[in-house]
Amino acid sequence: xxxxxxxxxxxxxxxxxxxxxxxxxxxxxxxxxxxxxxxxxxxxxxxxxxxxxxxxxxxxxxxxxxxxxxxxxxxxxxxxxxxxxxxxxxxxxxxxxxxxxxxxxxxxxxxxxxxxxxxxxxxxxxxxxxxxxxxxxxxxxxxxxxxxxxxxxxxxxxxxxxxxxxxxxxxxxxxxxxxxxxxxxxxxxxxxxxxxxxxxxxxxxxxxxxxxxxxxxxxxxxxxxxxxxxxxxxxxxxxxxxxxxxxxxxxxxxxxxxxxxxxxxxxxxxxxxxxxxxxxx
Amino acid sequence: xxxxxxxxxxxxxxxxxxxxxxxxxxxxxxxxxxxxxxxxxxxxxxxxxxxxxxxxxxxxxxxxxxxxxxxxxxxxxxxxxxxxxxxxxxxxxxxxxxxxxxxxxxxxxxxxxxxxxxxxxxxxxxxxxxxxxxxxxxxxxx
Numbered sequence: 570x571x572x573x574x575x576x577x578x579x580x581x582x583x584x585x586x587x588x589x590x591x592x593x594x595x596x597x598x599x600x601x602x603x604x605x606x607x608x609x610x611x612x613x614x615x616x617x618x619x620x621x622x623x624x625x626x627x628x629x630x631x632x633x634x635x636x637x638x639x640x641x642x643x644x645x646x647x648x649x650x651x652x653x654x655x656x657x658x659x660x661x662x663x664x665x666x667x668x669x670x671x672x673x674x675x676x677x678x679x680x681x682x683x684x685x686x687x688x689x690x691x692x693x694x695x696x697x698x699x700x701x702x703x704x705x706x707x708x709x710x711x712x713x714x715x716x717x718x719x720x721x722x723x724x725x726x727x728x729x730x731x732x733x734x735x736x737x738x739x740x741x742x743x744x745x746x747x748x749x750x751x752x753x754x755x756x757x758x759x760x761x762x763x764x765x766x767x768x769x770x771x772x773x774x775x776x777x778x779x780x781x782x783x784x785x786x787x788x789x790x791x792x793x794x795x796x797x798x799x800x801x802x803x804x805x806x807x808x809x810x811x812x813x814x815x816x817x818x819x820x821x822x823x824x825x826x827x828x829x830x831x832x833x834x835x836x837x838x839x840x841x842x843x844x845x846x847x848x849x850x
Numbered sequence: 851x852x853x854x855x856x857x858x859x860x861x862x863x864x865x866x867x868x869x870x871x872x873x874x875x876x877x878x879x880x881x882x883x884x885x886x887x888x889x890x891x892x893x894x895x896x897x898x899x900x901x902x903x904x905x906x907x908x909x910x911x912x913x914x915x916x917x918x919x920x921x922x923x924x925x926x927x928x929x930x931x932x933x934x935x936x937x938x939x940x941x942x943x944x945x946x947x948x949x950x951x952x953x954x955x956x957x958x959x960x961x962x963x964x965x966x967x968x969x970x971x972x973x974x975x976x977x978x979x980x981x982x983x984x985x986x987x988x989x990x991x992x
Contacts, residue, residue, distance in 0.1 A: 712946060717982050720948030724986040755905060765987050766908035770943065771901050777939050802946040803939055825935045 570671055571617055573693035574643060577669055579609045587641035587667050591623050591630065592616075605630065605640070617643070617671065620681075622785050624651035624741035628660050641667040647681075647783030649688035650816025651741035654779055657819055660744055672696045681784045682708065682797075689817070702782070702801055711798045724765065729792040732763040736796055737772060739789035742779050749775070769799075777803040778823040781816040854912050858978045860887035860971070861911040863898045867925045868961050869917030875964030883968055884975040887915075894918065896929035900940040903954060910988065913978045915955040915971070923960065930958065950981060 578590045594604035594614045601619070603626060606612050627642050634640075644652065649668055655661045670688030675697050678686035682705055687696035702708055711722065737743045737750060749755045749771060756767045763769065773796075780800040787797040807813045811824035864870045870891050876883065892898055895918025903914045916937060918930040934956060941951030955974045959966050 716945070716948045716950060718948070719946075720950075720982065720984075721986060723947045749901065755901060760989070764908055764989060766904055766949075770904045770908075770947070770949075774900050774904065774940055774943055777943065799943070799946060803942050806939060806942045825939060826932055 570694040571615070574617065574669065574671055575612050575615055577692050578606065578612050578615065578641065578643065581641050581667065581669065582606070582609045582612070587639040588634075589630075589638075590641045590643065590669070591627055592643040593618075593621055615643075620645065620673075620677065620788075622648050622651060622739075622741045622783055624648055624655055624661075625744065627652065627666060628655055628744070631661060631665055636665075639665050639667065641669055643669045643671070644688055645671065645673055646686050646688045647683065647781055648741070649690070650685075650781035651783060653816045653819045654742050654781060655744070657822065658742075658744075663819065669693075683782065683784075702798075703805065707795070708798050708801065711795060712802055726794050727765045727769050728762055729794060730762045730765075730769065731792060732761050732768065733791060735789040735791060736786035739785040740776065741783060741785060742776065742781070745775075773799045773803075776800060778807060778813070778825045779815050780804060853979065854981050854983055855979045857983070858884070858886045858912045858975055859910065860884075860913050860915060860974060860978065861906045862887050862889045862915045862917065862971070863892050863895070863902070864889055864915075864917040865895045865919060865925075865930075866891045866893060868919040868923075868959060869895075869957070869967065871961035872917075872959055872964045872967040875962065876968040879964055881964070881968040883971055886912075886975055887971055894924070894926050894929045895933040896924075896926065896931075898933060898937075900936050903937065903940060907949070907953065907984075908988070912981070912984070913953045913955065913974060915957060915974060917957040917959065917967070917970075920958045920960060934958075949984065949987065952977060953981065 581587050581590060589605040589607050591603065591605050593601050593616050595601050595616045601616060603621060623642050623644065627640055631640055649670055652661060652668065656663050668690055669692050670690050672687035672691060672694040678697060678700050682700055682702040684699040684702060686699050750768060755771060757764055782797060782804060784797045787795060790796055813824045864873060873889060895916055898916050906914045916933065918933060919925060921930060921934060924930040937954060937956055941954055944954060945951040957970050
């Protein structure tokens with residue numbers, strides 16, 4: 570798979586489809602770091618592991634470069650979804666960005682509890698079946714069962730937060746400036762552990778319709794709070810109610826803030842005389 | 851785990867075109883209501899961002915109610931649809947964490963439905979009394 574990716578990346582650079590390819594490079598002393606390859610011969614040092622999300626990085630690079638400069642990014646499934654979400658929010662210009670997608674293997678999918686471990690535009694590798702995160706035992710313990718018990722469980726987990734903002738910084742979609750989590754009105758600053766309801770629930774809810782389930786927040790968390798698990802129920806609800814999944818279609822906006830007339834929430838009682846919600850598109 | 855009994859504080863965000871007038875009407879009709887709630891008037895239920903609800907819970911409110919016009923009968927056309935959709939999603943998150951989506955009440959009524967307003971507040975108060983205490987989630991005293 571690595572050779573395939575290298576080959577494709579070389580083609581992109583040789584044909585001048587893009588001016589740079591963003592990927593991981595095994596540099597001096599075998600240190601692996603993100604790198605923008607601009608010369609085809611450089612690409613021999615390209616590697617694919619470990620998992621590294623480039624969406625936010627691509628955004629930063631494109632902002633710095635002149636308008637005509639184009640970037641190709643080597644992406645996994647989750648990375649591609651994150652890029653789609655950023656495109657929706659006008660953070661990335663799709664015209665200037667190429668993706669070179671490769672599929673994760675089964676082990677990686679299992680480690681991430683990923684339900685979609687392959688990009689939609691697959692250039693290398695074979696797509697493997699995803700894992701249903703809600704079927705996992707560890708996840709079940711946090712999402713199902715007695716509410717009072719869960720309340721204590723989550724409280725015990727979130728209490729360990731050292732407020733490093735790692736979850737926010739590593740999230741490929743958290744790009745707001747200014748951030749509410751740094752505002753005294755919403756979250757009191759300088760308090761450790763973070764105020765649990767304000768900090769954690771506001772952060773989780775801001776990503777409710779955006780989360781692409783990449784698991785970066787969970788991996789970045791130094792104390793190991795299962796942060797991605799917190800998002801799963803909301804992702805599931807959006808899927809069930811609106812058939813919406815973040816990061817799949819760049820043209821479909823979040824159903825929470827758009828499509829009022831088209832998509833009434835199932836089970837919501839709407840009086841007969843109201844036609845604004847019942848209207849068929 | 852202790853219950854919230856006797857400790858109930860309700861924060862009501864209500865739209866000034868429907869819910870607030872309904873609340874006024876309930877007062878004018880001398881309907882007996884629990885003393886545990888306070889009303890914040892907003893121009894539309896769509897103004898109430900979920901973060902405000904979360905912040906209210908974090909600041910010690912036992913429950914939060916958001917009241918707007920009937921869905922489809924909103925003064926600002928579609929404005930209470932996003933309120934409904936967003937807050938329903940927030941309920942999902944509150945349920946996940948075990949805080950309980952029942953702490954958030956969504957109500958849609960018109961200006962002359964003061965009896966319904968009263969009933970909603972009384973029922974909500976009674977429901978919150980039975981909920982487990984949120985103490986483990988709140989910062990420990992000063």
